[in-house]
Amino acid sequence: MLGLVVLLCTAALPAAARGLPEPPAAAGLIIGFKDVDEERAAREADRGPWASEKERARKSWDRSARRDRERVARLAKESGVALAGAGEAGNAHLLRFDRPLKGQALDRALRRLRLHPEVAWVEPNVLVPRQQLAPGAPDDTLFGLQWHLLAPDNVGNFSGMNMPAAWSIRNGSPVVVAVVDSGVRFDHPDLAGRLLPGYDLVSEIDIANDGNGRDADASDPGDWVSAGEAGQGMFQFCNASPSLWHGTFIAGQIAAASNNGAGVVGLNWGASVLPVRVSGKCGALVSDLLDGLRWAAGLPVAGLPANTTPARVINLSFGGDAPCSQAYQDTINEVTDAGALVVVAAGNNLPQGNPVLTRPADCQRVMAVAAVRRDGAKADYSNFGPQVALSAPGGSTDSSPNNFLVSTDNSGSTVPTVNSYGYKQGTSFSAPQAAGVASLMLGINPALSPAQLIDRMKTGARAHSFDAGRSQCSSTQHGVCNCTTSTCGAGLLDAERAMQLAAGPAAVIVPLGRVEPGSVIALDGRPSVAITGSTIVSHQWQQTQGAPVALTGASSSLAGTTLVTEGTYVFRLTVVDDVGRTGADTVQVVAALPPPPAGGGGSSSLLWGLSLWAWVLAAAASQRRALGRWSRRA
Ligand SMILES: [Ca+2]
Numbered sequence: 001m002l003g004l005v006v007l008l009c010t011a012a013l014p015a016a017a018r019g020l021p022e023p024p025a026a027a028g029l030i031i032g033f034k035d036v037d038e039e040r041a042a043r044e045a046d047r048g049p050w051a052s053e054k055e056r057a058r059k060s061w062d063r064s065a066r067r068d069r070e071r072v073a074r075l076a077k078e079s080g081v082a083l084a085g086a087g088e089a090g091n092a093h094l095l096r097f098d099r100p101l102k103g104q105a106l107d108r109a110l111r112r113l114r115l116h117p118e119v120a121w122v123e124p125n126v127l128v129p130r131q132q133l134a135p136g137a138p139d140d141t142l143f144g145l146q147w148h149l150l151a152p153d154n155v156g157n158f159s160g161m162n163m164p165a166a167w168s169i170r171n172g173s174p175v176v177v178a179v180v181d182s183g184v185r186f187d188h189p190d191l192a193g194r195l196l197p198g199y200d201l202v203s204e205i206d207i208a209n210d211g212n213g214r215d216a217d218a219s220d221p222g223d224w225v226s227a228g229e230a231g232q233g234m235f236q237f238c239n240a241s242p243s244l245w246h247g248t249f250i251a252g253q254i255a256a257a258s259n260n261g262a263g264v265v266g267l268n269w270g271a272s273v274l275p276v277r278v279s280g281k282c283g284a285l286v287s288d289l290l291d292g293l294r295w296a297a298g299l300p301v302a303g304l305p306a307n308t309t310p311a312r313v314i315n316l317s318f319g320g321d322a323p324c325s326q327a328y329q330d331t332i333n334e335v336t337d338a339g340a341l342v343v344v345a346a347g348n349n350l351p352q353g354n355p356v357l358t359r360p361a362d363c364q365r366v367m368a369v370a371a372v373r374r375d376g377a378k379a380d381y382s383n384f385g386p387q388v389a390l391s392a393p394g395g396s397t398d399s400s401p402n403n404f405l406v407s408t409d410n411s412g413s414t415v416p417t418v419n420s421y422g423y424k425q426g427t428s429f430s431a432p433q434a435a436g437v438a439s440l441m442l443g444i445n446p447a448l449s450p451a452q453l454i455d456r457m458k459t460g461a462r463a464h465s466f467d468a469g470r471s472q473c474s475s476t477q478h479g480v481c482n483c484t485t486s487t488c489g490a491g492l493l494d495a496e497r498a499m500q501l502a503a504g505p506a507a508v509i510v511p512l513g514r515v516e517p518g519s520v521i522a523l524d525g526r527p528s529v530a531i532t533g534s535t536i537v538s539h540q541w542q543q544t545q546g547a548p549v550a551l552t553g554a555s556s557s558l559a560g561t562t563l564v565t566e567g568t569y570v571f572r573l574t575v576v577d578d579v580g581r582t583g584a585d586t587v588q589v590v591a592a593l594p595p596p597p598a599g600g601g602g603s604s605s606l607l608w609g610l611s612l613w614a615w616v617l618a619a620a621a622s623q624r625r626a627l628g629r630w631s632r633r634a
């Protein structure tokens with residue numbers, strides 16, 4: 001009852017009192033006539049010689065406009081609307097009020113004209129405000145060095161990600177992006193306001209370097225390896241190295257404070273970075289890394305508080321020297337099923353000289369990102385292979401001039417000192433490009449699943465560059481080479497195209513797991529959604545894998561079938577919205593007898609997630625030299 005009273009009171013209040021923007025006053029009405037103007041139609045049809053036609057068309061327009069003004073005046077009089085004058089509004093007709101009208105007076109005039117039998121439609125003639133300043137050129141002082149954000153010019157900059165055009169669609173989406181990495185420098189001024197607390201999951205004190213195991217402080221204390229530590233004990237395979245501030249750099253790439261007059265620009269000006277610290281000195285334990293993935297996605301991890309800000313996108317810039325394992329794949333499956341896209345680095349030629357993908361880049365359902373140089377060539381360090389989704393700028397020292405990526409950094413070579421900006425290269429830094437763009441897409445269409453994000457980013461990718469002077473990437477040509485769709489993914493990441501493709505409907509299917517053979521299953525696509533303002537008008541199911549089965553209700557949101565034989569089945573749902581945009585997704589179901597009782601324990605050995613830094617370390621010296629050159633150039 002109270003609600004009803006309040007509602008009615010609210011409705012009776014003027015817009016301004018309700019906190020709504022008041023509708024603007026109208027200077028007149030724009031009117032469309034129901035009948036086609038015969039003279040204008042004749043003018044369109046009758047086309048004489050070019051020179052005389054222009055003159056004839058002008059006279060014809062004047063003639064019909066004069067008559068139309070008389071008609072507007074007559075309509076105004078017949079409708080009882082005071083008229084100051086009549087004119088044109090493009091191809092439509094204009095009725096000028098003798099004074100601006102708003103509120104009820106405007107409503108009355110609109111209604112009266114609409115009721116006239118000769119009027120097809122009426123709209124108020126209002127002032128259109130100036131467009132808000134396009135965020136095409138943020139004022140961050142280092143934006144000029146962020147070549148990889150610019151539109152491609154197809155001359156020197158082939159791999160620019162087209163961010164200014166993407167930002168004109170939307171420059172900020174309040175999406176949580178986890179950076180599962182070395183932690184962050186919370187006090188970096190260009191990350192102010194962009195960081196969630198996150199968590200520190202580094203369990204071994206020697207690796208953690210913060211004096212304890214897992215704790216709530218995800219700040220990066222530095223991950224240097226001293227000459228005395230290198231090659232000893234747990235650091236057996238590590239060389240001496242300075243601290244790298246890896247997570248801080250990636251956090252800035254994704255979500256640095258943008259258009260704040262300082263430092264660098266992030267990809268998503270509204271994202272929150274969830275720092276999930278899993279690595280310290282020498283890298284990360286696989287166990288910490290996989291726990292970190294789970295926690296990032298909001299899944300429970302024993303001994304840790306619940307993550308109240310689960311990530312929709314997870315950036316994982318790690319690699320290893322082993323193929324994807326069940327542990328990785330199972331965790332990735334669960335994280336993906338929880339709705340988080342796992343974006344991974346393709347790897348930096350690990351194992352040495354071998355460009356094939358290793359875990360997690362070769363795992364299923366992740367988005368593996370290879371690195372290209374500014375000219376679009378595969379960066380010499382980047383691994384590649386058929387599992388790569390697409391390529392994005394990763395910086396390069398081997399081109400002339402150097403084209404590193406610039407982002408938030410720290411000057412400390414051991415413990416943190418001055419927060420600064422640094423220059424790096426690696427697939428560690430091509431993956432965050434895709435993570436940032438994915439987070440922007442989720443702001444437009446939060447219903448997009450990880451698979452749909454990958455699919456749409458691949459669809460929107462631009463063609464790889466080609467230079468006749470370079471070899472095609474292959475098992476024997478894996479330095480700087482020409483990418484193809486079978487080596488470096490669907491193409492070059494294009495943020496504008498990806499954002500445009502985000503707006504279609506999202507096919508959403510209720511997940512199916514494992515069933516026993518003979519089970520009747522429901523294929524449920526009812527959660528599918530169109531973006532705001534559209535509706536889904538059709539559903540279509542089809543089988544894409546497994547022994548053929550008959551589907552019932554294949555053209556409805558809820559279909560069904562019986563899985564008679566054991567095996568893996570995949571079904572695809574395609575939805576179409578009312579303006580013809582499509583979205584699709586697949587669901588996998590395994591028909592299998594229950595497994596026998598498990599026996600024996602798995603080996604939970606100290607597997608190392610060999611971080612990609614091993615390679616970064618090797619390049620550290622040249623980076624520092626190059627940084628000097630940049631400093632002089634800048
Ligand atoms: Ca700790």
Ligand SMILES: [Ca+2]
Binds near residue numbers: 216218
């Ligand atoms: Ca800590």
Ligand SMILES: [Ca+2]
Binds near residue numbers: 257258260
């Ligand atoms: Ca900035």
